[in-house]
Amino acid sequence: MPRSPLALAALATVAVPGLDAFDVRRPQVAGTEFDTAVVIDSVRKRWVVRAPIHAGAGAALEAEVALLDGVIAEVDAGKLPFDVPRAAGFAHLPEGGRAVVYPEVPGHPLRLEALGPGPGLAASLGRAIAAIHELPTAIVENAGLPVYDAPAYRDRRQAEIDEAARTGKVPPRLLRRWEERLEDVSLWRFSPTLVHGDLTAEHVLTAGGAVTGILSWGDAKVADPADDLSWLLVAAPQESVDSIMEAYQLRRTELLDPHLTDRALLAGELALARWLLYGVRSGNDDVVDDAVQMLAELDEHTNDADQPAHSLG
Known part of the structure; x- marks a missing residue:
């Protein structure tokens, strides 16, 4: 049963001594792994409280807190052009695990339609993502989070495709397309970096035409x-993509990755396979049906794109 906003506010007051809760609200975007609320104190400062819903989410939260300790050090050293959640306190939960409370990171969720060409928000977004990829990989290792080299990550992608194929719900033509890209070894020669892993419009905060925080x-x-x-x-306005990628490449210090865009587009397609697998594993027929429809649309779209143009001569 979800915790009420009042229960979450009570956890916040336990986690942060002296926090005088004046008001509490549900956040604009609520996830499925955590009960979350925004607590406003008596001096109008805003705090976020997150309480894991199950043990797996609790373990993920502890790893995230450990990771953020390393990321915050990089923010404070001027290595990142945005802020991240900074834990101010914890409250132990009766069922085990802890809730975390942190000052709300300033900004509003990114609106993709606000992205345009040029040196504004799109370029800021490209630089922000590049800055993440320049962080020391030891931050991930020290937090006990996964570390892959390029061949192992390619194997991981192959395992996802194999599992999706076994469902019998992926169009054969699409499976062949994915297999061809996995077999192209040149595509998978890349230098692994620290990767956020869950960048969405809701997790990127902006203000004044720049990225202010990442959650x-x-x-x-x-x-x-x-x-x-x-x-x-996949989702940004097409006219903004060149500005995002140009700013990204200029901020990176690694040698140019000639197949970065190819793998990014493939990752977008394989996200549909993972959505299908989530539906199958959880027994959620609505998710399965949604994934099957999107896979069919992708199959039709990619087939049309691959068709050679007919000459009128």
């Missing part, structure tokens, strides 16, 4: 940097 670091890993770019290549 929800629980899926961080050392892996393929293309993963953090796939959502933008």
Whole structure:
């Protein structure tokens, strides 16, 4: 049963001594792993309280807090152009685990439609993602989060495709397309970086035409940097993509990755396979049906794109 906002406010007052809760609200975006609320104190300061819903979420929260200790040090050293959640206190939960409370990170969730070409928000977003990928990978290792080299990550992608194929719900033509890309070894020669792993519009905060904060670091890993770019290549206005990618490349110090965009687009497609697998594993027929429909649309779209143009001559 979800914790009420009042119960979450009470946890906040336990976690942060002296916090005088004046008001409490549900956040704009609520996840499925945590009960979350925004607590406003008597001097109008805003705090976020997150309480894990199950033991797995609790373990993920502890790893995220450990990771953020390392990330915060990089923010304070001027290595990141945005802020991240900074734990101010914890409250032990009766069923085990802890709730965390942190001052609300300033900014509003990114509106993809606000992205345009040029040196504004799109460029700020590209630089922000590049800065993440420049962080020391030891931050992930020290937090006990996953670390992959390029061949191991390619194997991971192959395992996802194999499992999706066994469902019998992925169009055969799409499976062949994915297999061809996995077999192209040149595509998978990349330098693994620290990857956020769950970048979405809701997790990127902006204000004044710039990225001000990035939330929800629980899926961080050392892996393929293309993963953090796939959502933008798929969903951002097309006229903004060049500005995002140009700013990203200028901020990176690694040698140019010629297949970064190819892998990012593939990662966007494989996200549909993971959505299908989530539906199958959880027995959620609505999710399965949604994934099957999107896979069919992708199959049709990619087939049309691959068809050669007919000459009128």
